[in-house]
Amino acid sequence: MRREIHDQPEAVARVLESERAAAWDIGRRLRRADVRFVLLAARGTSDHAAILGKYVLGCKLGVPAGLAAPSITTLYRSRLRLAGAAAIGVSQSGRSPDIVEFMRHAARAGALTVAITNDPASPLARAAAFGLFLRAGPERSVAATKTFTTQLACLYLLAAGWAGGRRAEEMLRELARAPEALARALALEGGIAAAMRRARGVERCVVIGRGYPFPVALETALKLKEAAGVFAEGASAADFLHGPIAMAPRQAGRAFKALLLLSRGPGGGSMRRVGLRLRAAGVDTMALGPDPTPDWLSPFPLAARGQLAALHLALARGLDPDRPAGLSKVTRVR
């Protein structure tokens, strides 16, 4: 897990280089096809990358996007009407059966289909008309890390390609700084490890973000569960203040912590409010970020900080983060 976390600056740089031309080509086709909306299909870590895909398509291009519920087609056998849609399937292995089945369905239903996967020979890649590939090499750790950031790089590239023209070049120029933002975050490892040694009694955690950091909160919570066995839940600051805050006074204590994921974006006000409310309820909070990077790129360094936190909490507790209890790489769900 640690090696793959540190691979990320290079892996992201590689994917930005290798997939640019394909992203520009797919972008042209998306513009030509006059695509009106996007459905993204993914599970687990890939789902969190897909939510960021929805944000970047909405914020940067004004394209409405939503997450597909694969069960609508795989469990309930419904046929969606997908004329005017693009379907983007995201899966590291390209072998999650329900994502593959959803993409086959989407292609038949008239959607323009794009696979984002590590394996160009996978069923997912074969089910889609177009593909962007992670080129991340075999992922050995069960807890996906470079998968997340390389999927993110592909989704962001796709958005840039779709924007086209000068906008595409501007987005690419900013995106080219993601590897360096990742490297800066990884250089914080010593401090994060020390903080996690002090926090080694933490068994429960809420991880909170707002805007671009929100899907990273979901992803960080998943890493804490998988690698460190912590009962962690990710939440949006907006939703958290709507109800879940009620559990704070009862849950507060040495075994409970709130991680606040910060960026330089407009979500800062909400994050300050949620931090104040949590501390007033006696909850110990810890901030990750903000990194000196534009808000839309903050998921890269924030994800790396969260991965390091999960890794070092596991190590501080004497757990082997590479052998989480009872997990395998591909979960066969229908």
Next chain:
Amino acid sequence: MRREIHDQPEAVARVLESERAAAWDIGRRLRRADVRFVLLAARGTSDHAAILGKYVLGCKLGVPAGLAAPSITTLYRSRLRLAGAAAIGVSQSGRSPDIVEFMRHAARAGALTVAITNDPASPLARAAAFGLFLRAGPERSVAATKTFTTQLACLYLLAAGWAGGRRAEEMLRELARAPEALARALALEGGIAAAMRRARGVERCVVIGRGYPFPVALETALKLKEAAGVFAEGASAADFLHGPIAMAPRQAGRAFKALLLLSRGPGGGSMRRVGLRLRAAGVDTMALGPDPTPDWLSPFPLAARGQLAALHLALARGLDPDRPAGLSKVTRVR
């Protein structure tokens, strides 16, 4: 909270009666406008109802739907291109500022807009071209209960109206049995209360469903947090087996429980698998359901069972479920 839980059969029957004509009218307009996709905007409990709206539109009508991230418009000020879209805003009070703002934006961006709210005079109702109203009377309890099932009734009616013709009448005929399914679930209160007295030491909980019961798992987890101060997380069985299961052995113990929400639908296989895996890891599981009702209607009785579980866990612990720590009815988020 208890009174409002028991109001539900009558409240749902009332809304099915009072909103049918409006739903049929909106349905005609949705068909005439050739709407291609739907964005639903909501927070908290309303968000969970909206996810079920996405399921019913997909499963029953083949209409692709997704959840809007309000922050894309309210925080990041992006303009979505929404020609060919319908936007459905769901809010009990009709006063959640970010949902209202999203709906104003959606109307300007060319979407056909529908408000689902308790208050026909609210800003949300005024921002939308059409409305379906909960007619649920003032909701006094902070933990929303009848809000959820009456919102669900409106969303299901809207789907029936959109289907039109004989399909609409068939769906309405099934839907008319939701109040009786709710009443049957409420009659189980004694048994649920006894189970919750035995479970009163539970401080942490995962609530798991698959298919239609999945959004009810999210909602039940929220009720457990709000009313009983439990750290509860809702999850899809498919996603849970992908990673979060890893925390099970470490979290197992008297203070941790898994609630499994069952229906008579095709998700049974996944639910059995997740139950076996949890019990093998030493986790105490408790099933709610299945109720003798068609799968797509299972959210009505399952939601009632979950509400009763949260209420009686709170009471068994000496908490006042009507005064959760630091919550108010409308959370002002931007």
